[in-house]
Amino acid sequence: MEYGKRGIGKLLVQKSLQIAESLGHAVALSHLGSTFSAKICDNCGFETIAETSYAEFYELYSQMSEETKQLHPKCVSMIKRLGQTAVL
Numbered sequence: 001m002e003y004g005k006r007g008i009g010k011l012l013v014q015k016s017l018q019i020a021e022s023l024g025h026a027v028a029l030s031h032l033g034s035t036f037s038a039k040i041c042d043n044c045g046f047e048t049i050a051e052t053s054y055a056e057f058y059e060l061y062s063q064m065s066e067e068t069k070q071l072h073p074k075c076v077s078m079i080k081r082l083g084q085t086a087v088l
Helices: 009-022 035-043 058-061 066-071
Strands: 027-032 046-051 072-079
Touching: 009 035, 027 035, 035 066, 035 072
Parallel strands: none
Antiparallel strands: 027 072, 046 072
16 A cells, blocks of 8 residues: 555654654754655754765665665755754
8 A cells, every 4th residue: 555645754743743842852853764754854844954875885875776776865864943942
């Protein structure tokens, strides 16, 4: 069954952010290896703070299929401030 384009990922991220904020966390940090996950976080207000190309990790990169290399060329670290007074 195909789950893409249904908004499930965005709903999960939004609910996770709500829970984190209700627990008093000031920021949310995510390390993402998927282009799709990074797009979801970007759409939820996360900011990219670091990027690393998979090609820099030769052993991992050499084991990836060509399709995966095209779809997911890098991993990113993203952060989002939670609440009105959150300061990084």
